[in-house]
Amino acid sequence: MARKKAEFTDDDDALLDELGVEAEAAVASTYTPRQERILAGFEEVQRFVTEYGRPPMHGADRDIFERLYAVRLDRIRESAECLALLAGLDSQGLLAAAAAANSSGLADASDDDVLAALGVDRSADDAADVTRLEHVRPRAEVKAAEEVAQRTPCRDFAAYKAIFEEVQRGLDAGTRKTIKHRDDFDPEPGDLFIVAGQKVLIAEAGPRFTTEYDRIDRRLRVIYDNGTESDLLLRSLQRALNRDPASRHILPPEAKGMPLFADQIDAEDAESGAVYVVRSLSSHPFIAAHRELIHKIGVTGQDVKKRLAGAKKDPTFLRADVEVVGSYKLANIHRGKLEALLHQFFADARIDVELNDRFAEKVEPREWFLVPLQCIQQAIALLASGAIDRCVYDRDQASILDRATGKPV
Numbered sequence: 001m002a003r004k005k006a007e008f009t010d011d012d013d014a015l016l017d018e019l020g021v022e023a024e025a026a027v028a029s030t031y032t033p034r035q036e037r038i039l040a041g042f043e044e045v046q047r048f049v050t051e052y053g054r055p056p057m058h059g060a061d062r063d064i065f066e067r068l069y070a071v072r073l074d075r076i077r078e079s080a081e082c083l084a085l086l087a088g089l090d091s092q093g094l095l096a097a098a099a100a101a102n103s104s105g106l107a108d109a110s111d112d113d114v115l116a117a118l119g120v121d122r123s124a125d126d127a128a129d130v131t132r133l134e135h136v137r138p139r140a141e142v143k144a145a146e147e148v149a150q151r152t153p154c155r156d157f158a159a160y161k162a163i164f165e166e167v168q169r170g171l172d173a174g175t176r177k178t179i180k181h182r183d184d185f186d187p188e189p190g191d192l193f194i195v196a197g198q199k200v201l202i203a204e205a206g207p208r209f210t211t212e213y214d215r216i217d218r219r220l221r222v223i224y225d226n227g228t229e230s231d232l233l234l235r236s237l238q239r240a241l242n243r244d245p246a247s248r249h250i251l252p253p254e255a256k257g258m259p260l261f262a263d264q265i266d267a268e269d270a271e272s273g274a275v276y277v278v279r280s281l282s283s284h285p286f287i288a289a290h291r292e293l294i295h296k297i298g299v300t301g302q303d304v305k306k307r308l309a310g311a312k313k314d315p316t317f318l319r320a321d322v323e324v325v326g327s328y329k330l331a332n333i334h335r336g337k338l339e340a341l342l343h344q345f346f347a348d349a350r351i352d353v354e355l356n357d358r359f360a361e362k363v364e365p366r367e368w369f370l371v372p373l374q375c376i377q378q379a380i381a382l383l384a385s386g387a388i389d390r391c392v393y394d395r396d397q398a399s400i401l402d403r404a405t406g407k408p409v
Contacts, residue, residue: 035085042076042086045069049092154229162392163403164199164225166344167192167250175337178248181241186234187220189404190390192250195241199225199250203404205234252389273301273335275328275342277376278308280368282320294351295376296322296367299330299339316365318353325373328380338383345379345388346371348395372398378409 031039048056048069056062056069073094076082083095090096154160170176181193187202194200204221211217218234241247278296280287287294296317300307304327311317330338343350343366351368369376375393378400382388391400391409400409 038076038082038085039089041072042082042089045073045076045094046092049094055094151224151228151230154223154227157223157227157229159406160201160203160223160403161227163201167199169344171250173337173340175341177251179251181247181249186216186218187237193237193241194246194248194250195237195244197246200237201225203229211235252386273299273330274304275299275326275330275338275380276304276307276324277326277373278317278322278324280318280320280322282318284318284320287318287320290370293370293372295325295369295371295373296365297339297342297346297369297376298367299335299342301335316367318365318368326377326380341383341388342379343367346376346393349393370395375400382409 045056048066056066056073058067058070062070076086077095086095167176171178178194187193187205189202189205191202192199193202201223202220203223206219208216208218215235220232220234220237222230222232222237224230276298278298279291280294280296281291282288298307304324308317308322308324311322312320346369349369349371350366351370353365353368371393375398379388379391379393382391382400390403392403393399394401397408401407402409
């Protein structure tokens, strides 16, 4: 007795999806090989029209592919077989026009000439049917190309370019790490990934909804580091990441999830030092005029008071006494990387200063910033919570903004 073939159920589909495998239903073709190739050739013409907003044209000054598409469209319009086959697919009205004049010089062409003009090559070994189509890509390749073609130029990419640059610096410096993403990840605005060799930023995430297969999905605005963007569904992004064995999730700076700041250090924590924020008591006119805004942000493994001793003789402290306005103990954290991260966050507000040390050598302190104290306190709080990578300091507004929305945090 013949064994009944098992049906493919929704549970099977869900299992394959969890494994990162796409299951596509096999659809029996209702077209002959010749019809398949005519359909594919017409799709090429339609894509040209979609891209350029006009039908392909003849002319020696035209691109070779446009000229080929123009001949192909002429032949389709003159063929009753093609018109009947494509009538229901002509969404652009290309076949409604009157038959084109014989500008291509193929009115009396043979069947082989017509097929050649259509992009079809009839080989000597297969004279009975059309088996190969020139300039028409396989469907799998076309599908992949269409997925890329869905991307559009990101008009506000300038707002995101600095994010990608900062991320790359973090990856190079080791302050950012990458891990294999979870298959069931549900990203939020600000999350970053690497897929197909490109860095990808989730700029916006729409409300969640349930698909007809009872799966959760949502619409995402995805920004790519090449200046393009795409309006993807979450599940489409998941599939793209799953298809790429080298895809990665870019983690926030190394500080995320670590016990950075504390009033008391637990027994199991290793004290790493402290972040300190000071104001200069220098009588320099510029400093005196902006004393409430000029701050030095430093990190030390010493006691803060010891670190500040002798500030009047130290060019790093502008050869003047300083006032401590903030101090935060560190636990289990790399001091140098944390300091570099804070300095990078406020880099646009850094003050350029040049002094001579006691050996008359020029010194350029790099830790002074024209930033309100409340912004420094806010940045440290964001760093402690792991959310600083989703924010940016705007020097002109003297405010910390959400990278995705551009609004104050």
